[in-house]
Amino acid sequence: MATNKTVTFPNGFKLVSDKEIVGRDEETIQCEVQPNGTVKLIDKGYEGSILRRDGLIRYKNGLVESRDGSIRYQNGYKLILGKRAVRLPEGLFILGVKTKTDGSVEFPNGFVLKTDGSLKLTDGYKLDKDGELLEVSGGKNEESIGVLADLSKRIKKRDNALIFPVCTVRLSDKLIQERVKVTLDTISGEMSIKQKGLFAGLGFTEKAVVFVVVIIVLILIAIMLIDRLEKGGASIYQHRKDIFAVIKDFRESLEKNSSEISDIKEKLKKRGISFESQMEEEGREGITAGDSRLLKKRDDR
Structure with a gap:
């Protein structure tokens, strides 16, 4: 592959030399040109990834971006590399994300979208690819939040928040059967739980x-x-x-x-x-x- 002239790939990447390639955001990425015409990316969050000749990037974890420069995860999240944004299944966009060496994505609030489609939250909690909130040691609210309803159900969006459907919350070892509304702020990472239902204020379970x-x-x-x-x-x-x-x-x-x-x-x-x-x-x-x-x-x- 020529090194004295710029080679532009279909996804917008521009190879300016055998050692450097310019990404979509005009960032310079260290690279190595392979004998088969592919380009191995070395830094800027692309470590171990391969830029194929068709312009698609195959990440270290095996994920391959789509023709539009996006990557679709198992939980329905879609990483739009050109805009450095992630579009959620509910239509909400999160801007300013960073790609990591293993193909995961880090959000501005500290959330990490893992390559298996799970979402690692702040405060030590993690959403699996089906949307179930898993307890992880180290969370400051470890005793107040347990298993939540999955994201595959319809969840409402308002401003920067996702509102989960009615679900069950575990308080320590007790499983509370009341209906609750869980709001997850996608910017701050804060999560709030409010009891919901006709008899919520009376102290009775439905x-x-x-x-x-x-x-x-x-x-x-x-x-x-x-x-x-x-x-x-x-x-x-x-x-x-x-x-x-x-x-x-x-x-x-x-x-x-x-x-x-x-x-x-x-x-x-x-x-x-x-x-x-x-x-x-x-x-x-x-x-x-x-x-x-x-x-x-x-x-x-």
Whole structure:
């Protein structure tokens, strides 16, 4: 590769000699030109990185910048090298970042974006690539902040602050179930936790309130069921009384008819007439009379 004339790479880097290359921000970077046409960068935060012939930089950790001069991390953060800025998934820009030798990025407030997508915070805390806040020894608020909700959920942005969704906070060894709002200032690195929810100021957890409400609802349902069963039982009892009354009337009627038939039998017996033979005779007479009426009707026609 020529050393007497400037060679401009597609990403804006300009090789001015075998030992020096000018970066996007016009900073002079020490380098070594490799036999295959690539350029090994030596200082200014690029230690161990390789400038490829297509103008893309492959960092020591293996990350390769995009065609637009940016690097996308696993957590959705995007490093825009040309502007020395990082764009967060929520659209917030952080300016004035510095690239480090291992491909990580340092923010003005001391945050460090690691190459695995994790975010090392000030005060000894670290956000992993999924946004979970991990406890790291040495933080001055070590006992007040525990596991937070992950960044993959929608988080709101306001001014320079990121507002995490409702999440759970661990205070020492106690896991507090109240809903809290966590605000992380991306400039100062300060983090604040505020209790959130309808019963936040009453000292009750929302789970406890929900439990009490459920118990009250169950008691009301039980009262309604008991009342309905009592009314249903009274109705069944009334129906049973009506049925028994009908059966009693029918039985009394049968007994009365049986008594009358017995009296008739006794009277016929005193006259020397058999009740059964009398019934048969009346039956035959009825049939004969019926036949006679039929014959008369036929003769009339």
